Every structure is written in structure tokens, then in C-alpha cells.
Amino acid sequence: MIYRLLPVWEVFSAYRGTAIPVSVASIMRCDPTTVVVCQSADSTWAFDPKRILVISGLHSYAKIRAGKLLPIWIARLILRRIFRPLLSRLKPGDIVWCHNDSALAAALASSIHLTGARLIYQFHDANVIRGMPSHFRSFTPEIYFFVSEATRQQWLRRLPWLKNTFVLYNGADETVFYPSSSKDKQNRAILTVLYVGRLAPEKGVHVLAKAMKILQTRKVDVICKVVGSSKAGGSKQTRYVRSLLKISPFNMRFIPHLLATEIAQEYRGADILCCPSICQEAFGKANIEAMACSIPVVATRVGGIPEIAAEGGLLLVNPNSAQELADSLQSLIEDKDLRKKLGREGFASFRRRFTWEINVKRYNEIINDVVIRKSI
Numbered sequence: 001m002i003y004r005l006l007p008v009w010e011v012f013s014a015y016r017g018t019a020i021p022v023s024v025a026s027i028m029r030c031d032p033t034t035v036v037v038c039q040s041a042d043s044t045w046a047f048d049p050k051r052i053l054v055i056s057g058l059h060s061y062a063k064i065r066a067g068k069l070l071p072i073w074i075a076r077l078i079l080r081r082i083f084r085p086l087l088s089r090l091k092p093g094d095i096v097w098c099h100n101d102s103a104l105a106a107a108l109a110s111s112i113h114l115t116g117a118r119l120i121y122q123f124h125d126a127n128v129i130r131g132m133p134s135h136f137r138s139f140t141p142e143i144y145f146f147v148s149e150a151t152r153q154q155w156l157r158r159l160p161w162l163k164n165t166f167v168l169y170n171g172a173d174e175t176v177f178y179p180s181s182s183k184d185k186q187n188r189a190i191l192t193v194l195y196v197g198r199l200a201p202e203k204g205v206h207v208l209a210k211a212m213k214i215l216q217t218r219k220v221d222v223i224c225k226v227v228g229s230s231k232a233g234g235s236k237q238t239r240y241v242r243s244l245l246k247i248s249p250f251n252m253r254f255i256p257h258l259l260a261t262e263i264a265q266e267y268r269g270a271d272i273l274c275c276p277s278i279c280q281e282a283f284g285k286a287n288i289e290a291m292a293c294s295i296p297v298v299a300t301r302v303g304g305i306p307e308i309a310a311e312g313g314l315l316l317v318n319p320n321s322a323q324e325l326a327d328s329l330q331s332l333i334e335d336k337d338l339r340k341k342l343g344r345e346g347f348a349s350f351r352r353r354f355t356w357e358i359n360v361k362r363y364n365e366i367i368n369d370v371v372i373r374k375s376i
Contacts, residue, residue: 001094002031003053003086005108006038007101008062012052014044014259019170019285020099020124022260026173030360037086053089057082072106072138079107092116095367100124102135109139118142118371122168125282126154126303133159143370145363147283148304154280166366169307170283171356172292176260179294179347180268191333193224194270194295196263196286199241200230204276204300206244210322211276213249215330222251222333224274227266229257267293271339272332275299278319284308291350296342298328311353313346 004024006012012021021038025045028034035051039058061082080087087108090096094117098105105121112119119141136159145168146152152167193212197203205226212224230238237245245254258266267273273290274297275281281303290297291313299305300319309316315332317324332339352358 001089001091002034003090003094003096004028004034004036005096005098005101005104006036007099008039008058008104010038012036012038012041012045016042023170024099026171026356027360029173029175030356053086055082055085072103072135075103076107076110079104080111083108083111087111087115090115090117094118095120097122098141105141106135106138109141120145120367123147123151123155123282126151126280136162143366145366148307150280150304150307151282164370168359168363168366169354170285170288171354171359172285172289172350173260174292174355176264177267177289177292178264179292179343190221190223191271192269193222193272193274193329193333194266194290195224195226195228195274195276196266196289197228197275198230199226199228199238199244201240202277202279204278204319206240206247207278207320207322207325208274208276209244209248209252211274211325211329212252213247214322214326215333216249216251218326218330220330220333222329224252225255225266225270226252227255227258227263264289264293267295270295272329273297273299274325274329275305276319276325277302277305279303281305287314288350288354291346291354294343294347296332296339296346298325298332308349308354311345311349313342313349315342 006021010018010021024036028036028047028051035053037053037055039055039062041052041054061078090112096112096117097120099122109119120143121141122145124147142164144162144165146165147170149167152165156162195205195208199205215222230241267290273286273295275284275287277300279302284305287297287299287305287308297314299314299316301316302319306316308314315328317328
């Protein structure tokens with residue numbers, strides 16, 4: 001069995017969860033040996049309850065840990081007791097796959113290995129916080145996975161002692177994200193640019209707003225839909241969101257947080273996706289969701305996004321440049337053939353590289369190779 005440990009603050013929910021639980025849920029559909037382990041869950045993913053292990057007491061622990069880095073020895077004492085329902089299940093050969101929570105992995109690693117189970121750790125972002133490097137010195141998983149080569153290199157610069165490091169790209173659910181069968185978009189006079197994601201400064205939506213203002217000044221007929229909120233599951237307006245509403249031109253529309261199925265409909269109703277991030281995106285999942293729906297993408301040249309663009313489907317621009325963003329969007333708005341070409345390239349690339357079936361096949365190959373090498 002593979003037990004997927006969500007970070008202690010994550011909820012396993014289609015509505016309230018962030019990108020990590022969404023990814024785990026998608027993998028669970030492809031891999032029947034997977035069980036998710038979390039602080040709380042609801043029925044929105046419609047999985048058999050036997051495949052969801054809710055750890056009683058973890059929600060309270062998450063509150064205690066919020067904003068703090070507990071000493072490893074204290075966290076170990078608390079978490080070993082809280083995680084007894086998991087540790088008592090483990091058998092030799094089982095895998096515990098810890099997602100993006102180094103404190104959790106550090107606290108449980110020795111107990112996991114004592115059962116004969118194996119530990120895998122996966123990085124989902126490039127951020128490092130105070131005290132985190134010491135966590136990684138206190139446990140040694142069989143494998144470290146990263147969601148892009150850019151993220152792998154960023155972490156190896158900080159933690160050069162890591163061994164058995166591999167890249168495992170994210171995927172998109174083909175049953176949810178797929179091309180539109182409608183031809184209505186082809187004859188529309190006004191095209192739609194779509195943004196999907198959190199509304200936070202590092203995501204660069206303010207740069208997109210400036211680009212849309214430029215297009216408005218140029219009298220380019222286009223509207224921009226911005227789908228998202230400051231946090232997953234919807235949230236109150238932050239200072240940044242209020243500033244976006246204030247600076248946005250009249251050709252921008254704001255839509256609150258949506259479920260994945262609703263977001264997929266927005267992709268299929270759009271003509272271009274824009275990903276204007278100004279941070280070092282670990283991956284940039286919205287890009288491959290758009291590719292799965294066969295729509296072209298304009299994105300910034302940051303983090304793992306150039307790796308997504310390696311086989312086509314995206315136009316890349318420099319971050320923080322509203323002018324470049326506006327120019328690239330305009331080139332696609334005015335060139336239907338280029339939109340079709342990029343849409344086809346992106347869809348083909350998605351099918352070759354970013355389905356969850358491919359993801360599961362790759363991690364099984366890597367796990368088997370590493371385990372066999374260790375046993376020789």
C-alpha cells in the first residue's frame with residue numbers, strides 16, 4: 001500500500017483543498033493501492049471511506065503548529081502518538097509518501113522505518129523557511145521527488161546532501177480537463193483571456209491587469225476572466241484583491257473560486273490562458289490544464305514553466321513586463337492560425353507528458369529501480 005500524507009494543515013476536499021490534495025485525489029483514481037492520510041476530509045471526492053485515513057488529533061496539532069516550527073523532538077513525541085492509527089497499519093514493503101511537510105517526515109521517519117515500510121518525500125514548492133534545513137538532516141527517505149527540474153536544482157543548492165532525487169511532473173485529470181467539442185468559439189468577435197489561480201502578489205495578476213489596460217488603450221476587442229480567490233475554497237477580500245479591483249480596466253471580470261469541473265468549463269469557453277507569475281513557480285499547473293483543453297497559453301519564463309513549454313503550446317514572456325504580456329496576448333488574439341497551432345501542440349504535449357497515468361507509471365518505475373538497487 002501507498003499512504004499519501006498530506007501536510008498537517010491540508011484538508012482532503014474538492015472545494016476547500018489546495019493543489020496537493022487535488023493531485024493526490026487524481027492519483028488515487030489511477031492507483032487503487034493509494035490511501036490518503038489527512039487531518040480531515042469530506043465526501044466531495046466520492047472515494048470509498050476505506051481509502052481515507054483521518055488522523056484524530058491532527059487538526060488540533062495543526063493549530064498548535066500554525067506559524068511555529070516546533071523542535072523536532074517535541075514534534076516527534078506528539079506525532080508518534082497521534083499517528084498510531086497509521087503506524088499500526090504499516091507492513092514491510094508499504095510506502096509512506098510525505099507531501100511537502102518536512103517537519104512531519106522528520107518526526108515520523110524512524111517509526112516508519114522500524115515497521116519495514118519505506119519513506120518517500122515530495123517537494124511541491126521552492127520555498128524554504130527558518131529551521132527547515134535542519135529537518136532534512138534528521139531523516140533519509142528512499143526517494144526525493146520534485147515537481148520540476150527547476151525546483152530540484154533550487155533545493156539542491158540549499159540541501160546539496162540529498163540523494164536519490166528525481167523529477168515527477170504534476171498532471172491534469174483527463175476526465176475533467178478536455179477540449180471543447182463546440183465550434184462556437186471560432187466565430188466569436190470578442191475573444192476571452194482566462195486567468196486561473198490564487199489572487200496573490202506573486203501570481204502577477206496586477207501585471208495582467210496592466211497588460212489588459214494596454215490592450216484596451218490599443219482598442220483590442222478582448223475580455224479577461226480572472227477565476228480565483230486569495231485562498232482555496234474562497235475567502236474574504238485581501239488588500240491585494242481590493243487593489244486589483246481598483247486598478248483593473250473594464251475589460252476584466254472577476255469570478256470567485258470554482259470547483260475543478262467548473263474551472264474546466266471556463267477553460268473550454270476561453271481562447272487563451274494567461275499565467276503571469278512573477279515568482280519562481282515550482283510547476284504551474286494551470287498551464288497543463290489549459291493544454292489538456294487545447295487552448296494556447298501565454299506564461300512567464302519562471303521556475304518550472306519553461307519545462308512545461310519544452311514541446312510547444314506556450315508563448316513565454318519575461319516576468320513583470322506588462323508590455324511583453326500585452327504584445328504576446330495581442331499576437332494570439334489577432335492570429336487564429338497561431339492559436340490553433342499552439343492549442344494542438346499543447347494538447348499533444350499534455351498527452352505525452354502530463355497525464356496522471358504517465359505520472360503513476362513513472363513513479364512506479366523509479367520506485368522499483370531504487371528499491372531493487374538498494375536490495376542488491
